[in-house]
Amino acid sequence: MKAIAFRGVGDVRVESIPDPRIVEPTDAVVRITTSAVCGSDLHQYHGRAVVEPGAIMGHEFMGIVEDVGRDVRAISRGDRVVAPFSISCGRCEWCLRRLPTQCSTTGRAVFGGRFGKQFPGGQAERIRVPFADHMCERIPADLGDERALFLGDILSTGYACAENGGIRPGDTVAVFGCGPVGLLALQSAHLFGPARVFAVDRVDYRLKLAEELGATPVDLDRGDPIEQLRAATAGRGPDVVLEAVGHEIPFAQAIQAVRAGGTVSSVGVYVEASIGFPAREAFFKDLTLKMGICNARNYIVPLMPLVRVGKLQPARIITHTLPLADAPRGYAIFDRKEDRAIKVLLKP
Amino acid sequence: MKAIAFRGVGDVRVESIPDPRIVEPTDAVVRITTSAVCGSDLHQYHGRAVVEPGAIMGHEFMGIVEDVGRDVRAISRGDRVVAPFSISCGRCEWCLRRLPTQCSTTGRAVFGGRFGKQFPGGQAERIRVPFADHMCERIPADLGDERALFLGDILSTGYACAENGGIRPGDTVAVFGCGPVGLLALQSAHLFGPARVFAVDRVDYRLKLAEELGATPVDLDRGDPIEQLRAATAGRGPDVVLEAVGHEIPFAQAIQAVRAGGTVSSVGVYVEASIGFPAREAFFKDLTLKMGICNARNYIVPLMPLVRVGKLQPARIITHTLPLADAPRGYAIFDRKEDRAIKVLLKP
């Protein structure tokens, strides 16, 4: 089959590899109907996260079950399913604590090999999904791929970011970063009844979409975002800041911007061993900071009804849908924010 | 001045009484610009709640500060203010626990004398407001009386009902009762991101407004509401039921309708010493029940921004605005649901 392999910094290629097959009795093989390029794929693409040459990329995918191992009970051939980006057994201590992304059975593996054990990814025609009973969630027919796909990663991640923010009705929220995760965090923030949502970025077309999604844009090119947010909140700062960039500067800005007693929920991917932390500011303002990789498995079921009724509209961030064979171009467009790119899908 | 006095069951009258004046140094006198007839006024009107003949009715009001006692610091003459329906000192053990409606200093008094100590009400041209620094909240000029008035009672009450329900994004919610409080509970429920909201009543024009406010109507005249709700939720029942009627039958129905592990938040006014409680059902389904009179003072400030941005639209329930002198007719219209009445305002 065709799959997208990592071959070096800035170099992903379409390659032919053997089809995956059932290895464990709890496996499924899924024929992929749609996958996506994720911001965290770029960490590998840029060489900031280690991945072996030849590794098959991608951890956002969905498709049709083609084969199941003999112990699989919950799903069958022909089922249309989505799976979370991280691989979990559903049985270990961490899974039972509802922290599946910390699964000790799989060593915190993710599809496409970003951290933990290497595992072939979903930018391919087919994929082997371990622990399929636990991992695969059936998708109802009325939910097209474009609306269901992101349940497995960035919609759950964006939602978790908003939920961790502890937003209460009437709050003022600021979202740092209008990439795919930031925009879905923004959509999710609206589920908690904020009076106002600000969206911080410098890319005009992303700020424009944020505005269409109900946020007031804060353009980094117009000055210090902390000052802009204070000016808009009578000097107080937002009650909650959702940080969806993953760099040291917006991380510190988020902490400086939030009001005393407020919460920063950070969902950016951090690969640095140490970054600067504004300790005095955090101390004197009574900070709550939540950060971390999403336990996406937990969110797929609860978020599905919100997508179905249209209260979450994940498809609005899709700007490009390319054939799988064009994945190298998809990476480049997404990486360079060319052609007003926000989210790039790949169709095998 | 003119004021509305209780004179017997079904009998309220416009009477002339002396103007209120400052008694304690912490008092304010407020010239009323708008007041309202509340569902709980009807308990007195019907003789279900004891009130002395001659008592001045009304606990929903707002207006302009006309005079303040010498110890009042936070408000001044000319300020436009709203106050909560219950009178609290802001200093006692209960107020410090954020349960101002339990205030021990005032003996749980309410304006218009529904329970606790008798105190002249707000269906009048002027009113004396004790503990004015604590009780009066200034209203910004851009917030008209129709949007601000209900902060002091039914909007806070409806919101608290929704908040106590512990609604989570994606939940299914049912509101029992589409009177003024039920409709504001319904509006408030939407702040918590439910996937679906059902509204239960039998009055067609109220169900229609509920539908306009984003709910699916459940008409009591079309059959058992429990069955209708089950049919709409794959047999499971709503996650949260907001009970805004205040009678034994919907109270029991709410408990029977909610899904196992769910929450019933009841905000109806109960004057009966004992009503039936479906104990076996509650036991086997793991019920959380929240009920009680609202601590409205707590909600005025947090809800104001939501009214300002239009996420709460309390004025949509207003159907009648009458001169104060027409209050007896206002009571009758509201009581009998004549002329598609939902909420009746009185203008001195």
Added chain:
Amino acid sequence: MKAIAFRGVGDVRVESIPDPRIVEPTDAVVRITTSAVCGSDLHQYHGRAVVEPGAIMGHEFMGIVEDVGRDVRAISRGDRVVAPFSISCGRCEWCLRRLPTQCSTTGRAVFGGRFGKQFPGGQAERIRVPFADHMCERIPADLGDERALFLGDILSTGYACAENGGIRPGDTVAVFGCGPVGLLALQSAHLFGPARVFAVDRVDYRLKLAEELGATPVDLDRGDPIEQLRAATAGRGPDVVLEAVGHEIPFAQAIQAVRAGGTVSSVGVYVEASIGFPAREAFFKDLTLKMGICNARNYIVPLMPLVRVGKLQPARIITHTLPLADAPRGYAIFDRKEDRAIKVLLKP
């Protein structure tokens, strides 16, 4: 094997029945080392809960795994295990919501057949445990049967009662009922840092044990418990009341006793379709009521370390350990509170 069969009101008998065996590939057969008579067994014993003649009684048991079905992975022959009183699959919608006692796969079955589907109980020499991977929890060797057994029911139930009370450090707590569950709720309450705990009962030896466990006794024979609790709390009432009786009178008393804004957590078993509910009191005092059958499976793992370090001492309530063959006498002693009985164990 020998087992205890229900034969009519007040009539349980030792009978010989066939040994259980593996039926489903997910089953285990456990050789019972200790079981217990539970207060809810008495509902059947008294005929208040329907159970078929010949049903094998008992839902508190532990023992050694003797056989496992071919799909069982997590436990093996020879493992020493405890299981929760209710039978759950671990996979259905309700189990995934962490409400295993509502399991739709088993129809809310419990061992010994109190509600849901009939299923042979644990007052026997052996028992078949369905969904053994999910149901059976291994017990470390340092935890004797007397300390581990109650994890499967009454310790989890008592703990859940305390947890649902939302006790905060410094609170005053009252426990209504000093039977086995009440005494374990009392022990559990101490985990949440209350300043004072009161224990309400009329049985002298139970009040004495409550006192040894850190409670101030409130003797029902010395007057109205509501008045006694008010007198001890400056007229305010306890912050939290744990109701562990399961009758209409203490249920209403609990609601009347708790302070305004407080919580009643009720864990008594209610088999009545309707009981009286003090609605006016509940309304005017802002009540939170939690009630329901325990999701014991959730608590076995988290409570185990507390038993191991001795912060929970469930064995202190054991007053009688009888041979299984003496179960009829054990029921009688327990039922009539003879011989200072609190908790009766049965040893096959």
Added chain:
Amino acid sequence: MKAIAFRGVGDVRVESIPDPRIVEPTDAVVRITTSAVCGSDLHQYHGRAVVEPGAIMGHEFMGIVEDVGRDVRAISRGDRVVAPFSISCGRCEWCLRRLPTQCSTTGRAVFGGRFGKQFPGGQAERIRVPFADHMCERIPADLGDERALFLGDILSTGYACAENGGIRPGDTVAVFGCGPVGLLALQSAHLFGPARVFAVDRVDYRLKLAEELGATPVDLDRGDPIEQLRAATAGRGPDVVLEAVGHEIPFAQAIQAVRAGGTVSSVGVYVEASIGFPAREAFFKDLTLKMGICNARNYIVPLMPLVRVGKLQPARIITHTLPLADAPRGYAIFDRKEDRAIKVLLKP
């Protein structure tokens, strides 16, 4: 009167200054019966926090009301009171949000001038307490100074640290730092029912007291505390880490030590603009971090019953009680950990 003045790094002196008197009608003057030297006083003593020469030190004090302004209602001459370390009005937006230490009226002032506006401190014979109705809490006669004093700062701070940790019954907790705040955080942690508490320090006599208070000591001189904690928790790490040191190294260690999905509650005083933050670790383990200066006013009333019944024993950390005139020696002993010093009281 005599008071302790800052005169330079490492230099505090007993000086004679005018007695304080009522300035505002809401003031009280308190004759101090006991004050204390706090760890955060050492920031000034070491010159790490700016304070003007001549400033009167100290923010932990209690005493007898000697005079009150004409608007003071809640306290009277002769009342024995304690006050929180930070000065708040009780009325501003921040106070109403229950964040009194952020009070905008006082500009976040503290007694003894550590941050915000300079204000004379409590290491003196008398002190002026602004907003006395709000600030002063009466202490019952059965609560000696040694047990009541720390309610105003370090007991509330230690308790808040534990509460912010979100400890649940059965959790494993580690406290970093066995100074006065760490030891009170440790005592407070026990109110939340942990199965085990570890205490990390290198000072033998402090570790010994931690052990007497129910903790397992972890001696920094015996190796990496992260490794020691992992070894004691089956490789997992504590569920909650309470960080009571206030330096970059233990801050990072706390984050590295805590289990995935766990909480670090930091209560150390940070005066550095930026410190290192282990971002990758925090990201991959799903961290909750709470940090900040305590809103001590909120805790005085709720903690008082716990001190009265002996569930909190703050006096156990007191090692030295000196005359006020010996304050310079008290600072030196405390600073250098001489004579097994933990907490030093000063008696005017």
